Amino acid sequence: MRPEHDGLTRLPERPWRDDDGIAPVTLVDPADADPAQLRKRLGDMRALLVISLLMTESVNEDQIFSLATSSALGLGGCRIDGYHFTDGTWRPGTGCLAATRELTGQVALLDGGGPIELAGRTWAWAYPLRSASELLGHVIASSDAEPSGDERFLLQVLAQQTAVAVSNARLHAKECASAAQLAETNEALADTVASLRRSMQIHERLTRVAVSGDGQQGIADALHELTGMPVAMEDRYGNLTAWSGPGRPDPYPKESFATREQLLRRLMRAGKPLRDGHRLTMLASPRPDVLGVLALVDPERRADSADLVALEHGTTVLSMELARLRGIADTELRLRRDLVHDLLTGTDTDSAHARADALDYDLRRPHRVVLIEGKGRSRRPDALLEAVRRALRSAELDALDETRSGSVVVVTAGQTNWDRLRRDVLSNLGGGQCQIGVGGIRVDPTELPGSLREARLALRLQKTLLSSDSVCEYSKLxxxxxxxxxxxxxxxxxxxxxxxxxxxxxxxxxxxxxxxxxxxxxxxxxxxxxxxxxxxxxxxxxxxxxxxxxxxxxxxxxxxxxxxxxxxxxxxxxxxxxxxxxx
Missing domain, CATH: 1.10.10 (Arc Repressor Mutant, subunit A)
Structure with a gap:
């Protein structure tokens, strides 16, 4: 059953203690109440409701505190001097009151809210700013005369509404920050997934090239396909071994020996892609004596992280290919060296022809022995051998070779300008000295030891009697x-x-x-x-x-x-x- 109405207008019962700043609520008989006072109270409650709605809808702390500060005089005839927060910060209100050590000490001693002393104020009170979960701080209010119980009640409600609104605003800000962080995380995750997917595509494409045995040209084609940039592949001396994409230079530019060595040293120290002019370059070096350079031609500098991943993985595949080719070459060279050694120390004709045929070398032509000695800038033990091989390739001489006591012995059926060959060897060595002794022609491979003796004699005579840095042919002695x-x-x-x-x-x-x-x-x-x-x-x-x-x-x-x-x-x-x- 509904309770019987007794004809009295009651204000809500207070859940606060007297020391919160609330005067005891009195029961008023409507017949005895002053209509003007009732209208004022109704107006105050309506204003407080409007302020509460505005605060609730706001997510801006500055706006909430501004509403509270500006409305205090109208509601309770008091001023809000400022807001003292639990973290020790102070927010000024009406006037220029600053947070002093004395004020902070007074607030700290309060259990909730309570009276405080302010210089020049008859009445001052600290109202708690309390949310559902924590105490945010205190509203410092003051007046030149002690306010009534109703006015103090309105100030208390205003403080409570301010705390709720600020708490909601902070929660909203926290949620917005979390949403922004989540969006940023999702974006980073999407980028990571895209990067991983691209890396997997790069890995799969270049792995197929490595397995298929398409060689250096296949690697260059795959890298061009993945990056959209022209790709150049060079040996350690700067000679082009593969190209993919538009704009291939003709003739292909070649650096000086000193510039090339400087680039190789930079790449070897870095161990990662480096920019060399308009190119991104990286060194492929499966072993110290095997070097290759892989380059992306990027004059507009548009290469991104995925392109760098493709270049690095392409360099790894190139290193594997160079190691495979070098392994094959080393095996063939070992067989060729063994054959040269036996030819120069003496072997039978049939065995020599059979072993040469297995190496796809025509030993049935007349051959001679050429002995080459030299020293350049490089201290590598095989520098002379490499210089001689490059010179032989430039002269288009088909030959077998091996090293003996620091010299290079060449067995060849070709005839060339031997002095030009000597100059090419010197150039490949980067300067220094080079002497060449040329033995006589022999029809049968069993006679090649005699040609070797002649080449040695020619080289020795050249050192003893002739110009110390030249060519000496036995046939012209x-x-x-x-x-x-x-x-x-x-x-x-x-x-x-x-x-x-x-x-x-x-x-x-x-x-x-x-x-x-x-x-x-x-x-x-x-x-x-x-x-x-x-x-x-x-x-x-x-x-x-x-x-x-x-x-x-x-x-x-x-x-x-x-x-x-x-x-x-x-x-x-x-x-x-x-x-x-x-x-």
Whole structure:
């Protein structure tokens, strides 16, 4: 049953204590109530409701506090001096009241809300800003006269509504932040998924190339397909080995030796893609002596992270391909070296032909042996061998080769400009020295040891008697060939001692080089300047040595007969030196 109405108008019962700032609520008989007072109370409640609605709809803390501050005077005739929060921060309200240590201490001692003391204020109160879950802080209100119970009630409700609105606004801000973070996370996750999908496509495409055995051109085509950029593949020397895409340069540009070595060192130190002008480059190096360079031509610098992944994975596949090719090449080279070794030490014809056929090399042609010695800037032990092989390829010479005691022995059926070959070897070495001795032609492979002896003799004679950095062909040695075939070397020794004995003894005793000086003087036709340049001595030093030779031998060097016999003696001496070095 509904309770019987007793005819009295009751205000809601207070859930607050007296020390919250609320005066006891009195029951008013409608017949005794002042109509103006009732209208005022109704107006205050309506205003408070409007303010509550505005606060509830707002998600801006500044706006909520501004509404609370501006409405306090109208509701309770009090001013809001500021807001003191539990984290120690202060928000000013009406006026310029600042948070002092004394005010903070007073608020800290309160259990909820309560009276406080403010300088110049008759009445001041701290109303709690309490949400459903926590205390946010306090509203600091003051007045020049103590407000009525109804006014204090309105201030308390205003503070409570302010706390609820601020709590909702903060919750809304937190939800917005969470939503933004979630959206950002989803976007990052989508990017990650797209990146992983692209990486898987790159991996699958290049793995198919590696398995199919399409070689370097297949790798370049796949990388061009994945990136949309032209792709260049080069060996360690800058020679183009594969190209895919438009704009292939013709002729293909090639860097200098020093520039190329500098780029390779940069790539080796970095271990990742590096920009080299308009290209993104990366080094493929499955082993120290095997190098390749993979490049994306990107003049507009539009390569993204996926393109870098494709370049890195393509470089890995290229390294595998280079290792495979090098393994095949090493096996073939080992077989070729074994064949060269047996040809130079002696083997039967049928076995030599069979092994050459297995290597797809035609050994049934006449061959000769070429011996090459040299030293360049590189300290790598195989630098000379690589330089010789590149020079042979440039000269289009089909050949077998191996290294022996720091020299390179070449067995070839071709004929070329040997001095041009020597210059190419020097260029590939990056400068330095290079000497070449060329043996005679042999029809049967069992005769190649003889051609090797001739090449050694030519190289030795070149070092002893001829220009120290040139080519010496055995077939063009003239009298040296005759001297080298004399069976009785003792007769040659007697002849040399007859004409050069005193000079040889003097050189042995004093450590001088009179015999060598005389040899070069006679080989250069008595030309002082050419002889001095070859010996790297001053012209006056050469004249002194020649005068000393005249004094020791008692011979006139300008006499034709003496000149002939001395030159024959020096050539015989050089031949004997070369022959002795072979034993």
């Amino acid at each position: 003239g009298v040296f060939r005759i001297l080298a075939t004399v069976p009785d070397l003792d007769e040659l020794e007697v002849f040399v001692r007859e004409w050069l004995g005193c000079l040889l003894d003097y050189d042995a005793l004093r450590g001088s080089e009179l015999v060598h000086t005389l040899t070069q003087y006679l080989e250069h036709g008595g030309n002082y300047d050419a002889t001095a340049a070859e010996l790297s001595v001053h012209r006056s030093t050469l004249k002194y040595r020649l005068q000393r030779i005249r004094e020791l031998t008692g011979l006139e060097l300008n006499d034709p007969d003496v000149h002939f016999n001395l030159q024959l003696a020096t050539r015989t001496w050089g031949t004997l030196q070369a022959l002795r070095s072979q034993t």
